Amino acid sequence: MNKDGVLIVLSGFSGAGKGTLVKRLMELHEGYALSISATTRAPREGEMESVHYFFKTREEFEQMIEEDAFFEHAEYCGNYYGTPKAYVEEQLSKGRNVILEIEIQGALKIKEQRPDALLLFVTPKDAETLRERLTGRGTESPEVVEQRLSRAGEEAEGVEHYDYLLINDDLDTCVEEMHSIIRDARFRVTRNLGIIDEIKKSLKKGE
Amino acid sequence: MNKDGVLIVLSGFSGAGKGTLVKRLMELHEGYALSISATTRAPREGEMESVHYFFKTREEFEQMIEEDAFFEHAEYCGNYYGTPKAYVEEQLSKGRNVILEIEIQGALKIKEQRPDALLLFVTPKDAETLRERLTGRGTESPEVVEQRLSRAGEEAEGVEHYDYLLINDDLDTCVEEMHSIIRDARFRVTRNLGIIDEIKKSLKKGE
Numbered sequence: 531m532n533k534d535g536v537l538i539v540l541s542g543f544s545g546a547g548k549g550t551l552v553k554r555l556m557e558l559h560e561g562y563a564l565s566i567s568a569t570t571r572a573p574r575e576g577e578m579e580s581v582h583y584f585f586k587t588r589e590e591f592e593q594m595i596e597e598d599a600f601f602e603h604a605e606y607c608g609n610y611y612g613t614p615k616a617y618v619e620e621q622l623s624k625g626r627n628v629i630l631e632i633e634i635q636g637a638l639k640i641k642e643q644r645p646d647a648l649l650l651f652v653t654p655k656d657a658e659t660l661r662e663r664l665t666g667r668g669t670e671s672p673e674v675v676e677q678r679l680s681r682a683g684e685e686a687e688g689v690e691h692y693d694y695l696l697i698n699d700d701l702d703t704c705v706e707e708m709h710s711i712i713r714d715a716r717f718r719v720t721r722n723l724g725i726i727d728e729i730k731k732s733l734k735k736g737e
Numbered sequence: 738m739n740k741d742g743v744l745i746v747l748s749g750f751s752g753a754g755k756g757t758l759v760k761r762l763m764e765l766h767e768g769y770a771l772s773i774s775a776t777t778r779a780p781r782e783g784e785m786e787s788v789h790y791f792f793k794t795r796e797e798f799e800q801m802i803e804e805d806a807f808f809e810h811a812e813y814c815g816n817y818y819g820t821p822k823a824y825v826e827e828q829l830s831k832g833r834n835v836i837l838e839i840e841i842q843g844a845l846k847i848k849e850q851r852p853d854a855l856l857l858f859v860t861p862k863d864a865e866t867l868r869e870r871l872t873g874r875g876t877e878s879p880e881v882v883e884q885r886l887s888r889a890g891e892e893a894e895g896v897e898h899y900d901y902l903l904i905n906d907d908l909d910t911c912v913e914e915m916h917s918i919i920r921d922a923r924f925r926v927t928r929n930l931g932i933i934d935e936i937k938k939s940l941k942k943g944e
Contacts, residue, residue: 651926656932656936657940660936660939660940661940679941680940682940683940686940689933690930692926694925695926696924707921707924710917710920710921711921714901714914714917714918717904718900718901719858719896719897719898719899719901722902725860725864725902726893726902728863728864729864729867730890732864732865733864733868733871733887734890
């Protein structure tokens with residue numbers, strides 16, 4: 531079986547608790563690594579190179595784009611952001627499961643390049659709960675509510691291409707479900723096509 | 738979340754231990770049901786109606802084909818065999834995980850109709866082990882060996898469309914992996930499109 535780690539792409543609604551989920555997962559279970567983004571924006575107070583970001587100049591970043599060194603990249607508020615392949619691949623080859631927190635459009639670009647990527651989407655337990663969280667139970671202005679709902683709608687665009695839906699109702703339950711799905715992902719056919727090819731070849735040798 | 742049971746389609750190489758695997762899974766874990774095939778062949782000694790098969794006349798079977806009552810059916814040695822939808826759907830709606838043992842071509846027909854079906858393929862741990870089992874370690878005639886290899890090749894045709902590969906090296910390990918994959922399957926996006934639609938609708942109501 532393929533001994534590489536599993537590449538996990540995690541998306542979800544704002545306020546669904548992605549950050550907390552990942553933090554708790556990594557506290558409770560070994561063998562995980564977070565993907566580190568590259569950016570051209572200046573480091574903020576306390577941000578460390580190769581820990582929070584790989585900080586790059588525009589020239590370096592554009593050079594990396596040319597070399598196809600990113601799974602995906604985008605420009606946002608005048609700065610580049612991207613997911614460098616090298617770090618992710620290095621961690622995977624060490625057997626670590628790499629988590630990449632990213633929105634759906636970026637996730638689908640990764641899936642194209644790595645069909646074995648496991649796409650997980652985190653959601654509150656139902657539409658009502660999500661709506662309550664987004665609308666702030668009537669305490670927000672109609673404009674803010676409208677903005678949030680519309681942004682959440684965008685956040686869910688393309689979710690039908692995902693593999694699993696994580697229902698973050700109880701945090702620890704959700705963490706264990708996520709861990710179990712990732713553990714099982716080792717057996718996905720998409721990442722074991724090598725074994726299958728080997729088996730098929732072996733069967734043909736006899737013909 | 739969708740409370741229905743999971744529809745599991747199990748395929749694999751002859752001699753990979755599918756039968757033993759299913760038997761052990763059902764001994765160790767609750768909530769499973771086996772799909773029951775319909776056939777026009779006569780019952781054999783000890784075979785019971787609605788337990789081993791649904792026994793049908795040719796007329797009844799052809800009537801069922803007309804009514805689109807099968808997930809898939811085929812004629813083999815002058816008799817019809819098929820998988821009636823009604824029994825499977827009834828078990829699923831009771832929350833039972835239904836296991837359907839079938840070869841790949843039939844499995845892919847089921848996947849077309851039920852994209853939420855979980856397709857599992859059982860294999861020995863590597864090509865060598867499979868080859869050893871099929872060739873009988875040199876004790877079989879070249880003709881028998883050739884036939885077996887060729888049949889195994891057919892058995893693997895289309896396996897890249899499956900979801901998970903089960904490596905049946907140690908039986909109890911394989912059973913627990915299978916059970917875990919099935920438990921996690923409750924969270925697959927393909928069977929929770931209802932929740933997603935509901936969430937999307939709820940977000941649109943506010944626009």
